[in-house]
Amino acid sequence: MSDLYKKTLSEVAAQLQSGELKAVEAVRNCLDRIEATEPRVKALITVTGDTALAQAETLDAEGPDASKPLWGVPIVLKDLLATKGIRTTCASKILDNFVPFYDATAVVKLREAGAIIIGKANMDEFAMGSSTENSAFFQTGNPWDTDRVPGGSSGGSGATVAAGQCYAALGTDTGGSIRLPASFCGIVGLKPTYGRISRFGLIAYGSSLDQIGPMTRSVEDAARMLQVMAGHDPRDSTSVDVEVPDYLAALGRENLDGVTIGLPEEYWGEGLDAEVEEACRAAVARMESLGAKTVPVKLSLTEYAIATYYIIAMAEASSNLSRFDGVRFGHRNKDASELIDMYTTSRTEGFGDEVQRRIIMGTYVLSSGYYDAYYNKAAKVRRLLREDFDAAFEQCDLIAGPVCPTTAFKAGEKADPLQMYLMDIFTISANLAGLPGMSLPVGLGKDSGMPVGLQFMGPAFGEADMLSVTECLERNLDPMPMPEL
Amino acid sequence: MKISPEEVAKVARLSRLDLPQDKLELFAGQLGDILSYMDKLGELETDAVDPLYSPVSHTTVLRKDAVSKESTRDEVLSNAPEQDGKFFIVPRIV
Numbered sequence: 229m230s231d232l233y234k235k236t237l238s239e240v241a242a243q244l245q246s247g248e249l250k251a252v253e254a255v256r257n258c259l260d261r262i263e264a265t266e267p268r269v270k271a272l273i274t275v276t277g278d279t280a281l282a283q284a285e286t287l288d289a290e291g292p293d294a295s296k297p298l299w300g301v302p303i304v305l306k307d308l309l310a311t312k313g314i315r316t317t318c319a320s321k322i323l324d325n326f327v328p329f330y331d332a333t334a335v336v337k338l339r340e341a342g343a344i345i346i347g348k349a350n351m352d353e354f355a356m357g358s359s360t361e362n363s364a365f366f367q368t369g370n371p372w373d374t375d376r377v378p379g380g381s382s383g384g385s386g387a388t389v390a391a392g393q394c395y396a397a398l399g400t401d402t403g404g405s406i407r408l409p410a411s412f413c414g415i416v417g418l419k420p421t422y423g424r425i426s427r428f429g430l431i432a433y434g435s436s437l438d439q440i441g442p443m444t445r446s447v448e449d450a451a452r453m454l455q456v457m458a459g460h461d462p463r464d465s466t467s468v469d470v471e472v473p474d475y476l477a478a479l480g481r482e483n484l485d486g487v488t489i490g491l492p493e494e495y496w497g498e499g500l501d502a503e504v505e506e507a508c509r510a511a512v513a514r515m516e517s518l519g520a521k522t523v524p525v526k527l528s529l530t531e532y533a534i535a536t537y538y539i540i541a542m543a544e545a546s547s548n549l550s551r552f553d554g555v556r557f558g559h560r561n562k563d564a565s566e567l568i569d570m571y572t573t574s575r576t577e578g579f580g581d582e583v584q585r586r587i588i589m590g591t592y593v594l595s596s597g598y599y600d601a602y603y604n605k606a607a608k609v610r611r612l613l614r615e616d617f618d619a620a621f622e623q624c625d626l627i628a629g630p631v632c633p634t635t636a637f638k639a640g641e642k643a644d645p646l647q648m649y650l651m652d653i654f655t656i657s658a659n660l661a662g663l664p665g666m667s668l669p670v671g672l673g674k675d676s677g678m679p680v681g682l683q684f685m686g687p688a689f690g691e692a693d694m695l696s697v698t699e700c701l702e703r704n705l706d707p708m709p710m711p712e713l
Numbered sequence: 714m715k716i717s718p719e720e721v722a723k724v725a726r727l728s729r730l731d732l733p734q735d736k737l738e739l740f741a742g743q744l745g746d747i748l749s750y751m752d753k754l755g756e757l758e759t760d761a762v763d764p765l766y767s768p769v770s771h772t773t774v775l776r777k778d779a780v781s782k783e784s785t786r787d788e789v790l791s792n793a794p795e796q797d798g799k800f801f802i803v804p805r806i807v
Contacts, residue, residue, distance in 0.1 A: 329788035422768040436767040465774045466767070535751040546728065553729070555801055560794035567806050571729045584730055588721060589744055591728045593751075605754050607764030612757070614765060646746050662768020688768075 232257045233392035234710060237301055237449035240395055244300040245292045251284035251300030251344065258302040258346055262393045265713045268374050270366050271387040273307050274315050274348040283344050296342030297452060304388045304397040307348035308355060309335055309440070310429035314345070318431050319363040320353045322552050322559045322578025332429020333464065334398065334440050334457045341456040346394055349384030353580045354549065355402055355433040357381050358651045359642070360409070362582045367639055370412060371711040372678055376636040379409030385443050386413035391713055396444045396453050400430060401665070402437045403537050404631070404655025410443055410667040411631035411681025414708055416698075417443045418450045421688045422662035423468035425454075426461030432548045434541040435466070437659040445708075447668065447699040451475040454691060470689060478692040479699045484518040487697055488624040490525035495629030495654055503673035507680035508630050511670035515628075515701055525620040525627065529613050530657060536613065537656040538649055539593050539606035545583075546590025552578065585645060614661040617685075626697060627685040629654055631667045635678035658685045668698045669708045679708070714748040716741050 232240070232254070243249035259277050266272060284300060293299050305311060308318045310328040317323045331339065339345070352362040360368045360383025368383045370376040371391040378387040382399025386409030389397050399406040401419035410417025419441045427438055442453035455476060460469040491512065496505070516522055554560035554574030561577055564570035579587070593602035620627060632651055642648045658665035667681035686694045718737040721744060725732050732740070786799070795802040 326792055329784060329791055462774070462776075465771055466769055468769055529757075532754055532757060535754050538747070539751055539754075550729075554794060555803055556789075557792035558794070565804055567804050568729070570804050572726075572731050575729050576731045579730070581736075584725075584732070584736075585740060585743065587728045587730065588724050588740060589747065592716075592724045592744070592748075595724065595727070602751065602754075604764055605759060606751075607766050608759035608762040609754055609757055611762055611765035612759070614768070644746075645743055646750060649747075660768075 230257060233261045236446045237395035237444055238446065238452060241298060241301050241452070245294060247292055251287040252281060254300055255280050255284040255302050255344055255346060258394050261391070262347070265371070265391045265393060268369060268713065269371050269387050269391045270368050271349055271384040271391060271393060272304065272347040273317055273319065273350050273365055273384070276314055276346055280344050280346040287342065293342060296340070298338060298456060299342030301343050301396070302346045302394050303338065303343045304347045304349050304385060304394040305335065305345060306351050306382050306385045306397065306399050308351060308400060308431040309398060310431070311335055311345065311348065314348060316348065316431070318354050319351045319365055320578065320580065320583070321364045322575070324559060326557050330429065333426035333461045335429065337457050347388070349382070349388055349397055351384055352381035353583050354431070354545070355381040355400055355405055356545070356582050356586055358404070358408055358648050359639070360384060361639060362580060364580050370636045371713055372414065372636070375638055376678065377412065377639050379412035379636060381405040382443065383409045386410055386415060386417070389413070389415050389443050389445060390711060392710060396442055396449055398440055399443050400438055400440050401659065402434045402541060403659050404652045406441045406443060407631050407655050407665055407667040407681065407683055408651065412636035412679065414669045414679030414711070415443055415445055416447055416450050416669065417441065417667040418454060418691070419658065419665045420454060420458065420691055421664045423466055424689065424691065425457045426464040426467040428461055428463040434544040435548060436544060437541060447695055447702050448476070448479055451479060451695045473692045475692055475695055478696040481696055481700045484515055484520035484697060484700055487520045487626070489515060489520050489522045490620050490624030490627045491522055492525050492527040492530070492620070492627060492629055494527050494530040499633050500630060501634045503675045504630050504632070504634060504680050507671045507673060508682050511682045511701065511705065512628060514704055518700060518704055523623055525623055527616050527620060527657065529609065529616050530653070532609055533613060533657045533660060534649055534653055536606045536609045537652070537660055539602050540610065540660070542586045542590035543594050543603050544590070546587045546594065549583065549587055582645070610660045613657055617657070617661045617663060621687045625686070626694060629683055631655060631681040631683040635673045635676045635680060654683060663688055664691050664694060666694055666698060668702060670705060714745055714752055716745045716748060
């Protein structure tokens with residue numbers, strides 16, 4: 229096998245545009261890589277090899293097109309993005325046989341830019357989880373050590389990019405589900421501002437939190453993907469109609485002079501693994517040596533973020549998942565003779581434990597008598613959390629801290645749901661506030677040898693600055709290796 | 714906060730889920746732990762705070778009052794567990 233899989237999306241896109249590389253070769257190479265690595269990594273629920281090759285042949289027949297920035301580039305999508313004619317399961321038995329007749333808007337935009345979909349990635353069922361152990365189909369292994377989890381819920385997307393099976397994948401991030409697997413797998417993961425990318429065609433988990441974003445092997449690649457997908461969509465009332473900047477033009481800065489980075493003391497204290505802290509602090513020191521100024525900031529409500537998040541996310545999930553009733557799509561129990569019984573048996577058979585747990589929890593916190601104590605209370609704390617960020621961004625341009633207190637843990641290690649929820653401590657605040665967040669790989673942990681991600685958070689629609697700073701830092705760090713597979 | 718298996722069963726019924734006794738007991742313990750953790754929000758004074766339900770302000774989006782056909786009947790029915798070419802079929806209701 230050639231080393232083509234080691235190249236970045238930007239490198240491959242340039243080769244494809246110049247005619248040096250045919251789209252069919254790019255797709256074949258990825259399919260070969262999938263064949264070689266998938267038995268161990270198990271990142272993909274569906275591989276669309278034949279249709280991808282057919283599409284590549286069509287593109288090759290037409291020739292490269294400079295107006296299509298992703299012309300011929302093989303990509304993978306998290307399996308909760310609707311794809312016309314391609315099975316879309318949400319890693320759930322209840323959607324095992326669901327084949328959408330439409331594409332999500334983000335998928336339409338990627339296709340229009342010339343990207344070729346080669347597969348759908350494994351995930352935690354309905355995006356509920358932090359390890360991809362909750363898939364109804366199989367567990368995904370971390371390409372750096374397949375006994376460890378790839379993070380979640382976009383663990384399949386993280387693993388497929390890290391393993392070199394494709395040049396970019398889409399994930400979704402409701403409470404850290406792009407940034408955590410990006411950190412665990414040693415790649416770049418960008419959760420844009422809520423409303424930056426249309427959520428039309430995304431099978432919703434927490435509607436006020438979910439956001440689609442790219443997972444790539446370089447910051448430049450993330451910028452290319454975001455450029456294609458960003459923008460207002462009349463089909464999604466939560467997409468925001470603001471101008472899309474030129475993200476690629478923001479890249480290439482020489483240093484970080486004039487940049488102020490806020491370091492929240494709540495993110496850098498007790499509970500952080502020594503190897504994570506060491507790698508993250510070294511990256512911050514590198515930013516300082518490049519001219520950035522660092523200042524302490526306070527995000528004093530961080531300790532309340534997890535409770536706030538899970539109340540809101542579960543409440544929204546219980547509402548969103550009520551559409552899975554066995555009537556119009558998805559699994560139906562064949563034996564039920566009465567309608568309510570059909571709903572109940574179909575849902576009971578179709579949903580896995582974590583999904584059932586969250587539906588019940590969400591129904592509970594929304595029920596009369598508890599609504600004010602839980603859901604409404606959480607919505608109020610959510611505003612306070614956002615005000616915390618507003619105050620912090622008066623002192624700095626970007627906030628930096630670890631993505632997760634640890635590197636990737638072993639599969640089965642965190643059996644208690646609450647223990648698993650606590651893994652999201654540093655990521656969920658950005659979702660509650662709707663702000664952009666990003667994970668940049670900054671090296672390998674000294675003890676575990678597993679990747680460590682440094683997280684950046686910025687003001688709403690501040691992705692261009694975030695990409696600009698992280699690309700400069702990335703260029704000045706030791707190159708992130710790929711896992712040996 | 715304690716939550717009993719009976720309470721879990723009641724909420725499960727409302728959610729159209731039917732769980733066996735062992736799972737009701739497991740969930741009761743887990744949900745009790747999670748709710749106890751969530752009770753920490755009670756430490757914060759929020760009487761004067763307006764709730765924030767979404768990071769963006771939603772305005773009612775109105776489209777033109779014009780008929781458009783974005784999908785066909787066959788497409789809409791294509792994933793139905795049971796249909797007759799015109800309608801979704803469900804078990805008898807009355």
